[in-house]
Amino acid sequence: MANYCFAFNKGIEAMLKNYVVKNPKKEVFVAMFGIVHGKKCGIEFRIDRVVAFPNTADDPANFGEIPANWMDVCGEVCKLEQMRFLGFFHSHPTSKGIRSSQDTKFALETAEKEGNILMGIVSNRSVLRMYFVEENRIKIIPGTVNLFKIAMKD
DSSP, X not given: OOOEEEEEOTTHHXXXXXXXXXXXXXXXXXXXXXXXXXXXXXXXXXXXXXXXXXXXXXXXXXXXXXXXXXXHHHHHHHHHHTOEEEEEEEEETTSOSSOOHHHHHHXXXXXXXXXXXXXXXXXXXXXXXXXXXXXXXEEEOOEEOSSSEEOOOO
């Protein structure tokens, strides 16, 4: 497996951090868009844009069902903004930011349809794990952050 890393473009990390902080008891779900290019780390996913999806679950601490048309929305954002869909980011407001079996299943299904993706999970409002999802493998990758703390282990 090649070396991968991620970085947030100007203001995106602050926007995400603020969104998570403003929703302390609610799982948030955000699609990430940007570019993939070569950097010192190897291949960098640069996150330039995010789009939030509403949490309509009975228990907002869990996301429940992802809207059926979420990838259609992502496809339109890619066309309009001329960016690539990079993956998704979500919070675990009442548990550790370690991927659950539901997270793993959803990430692998999405990667099967869309190609290699990122899956970001934040817990405790500041600890971020960014996973690279490739075929049937999921691996934590490093990144450049200013506001979140990076965790490199599950």
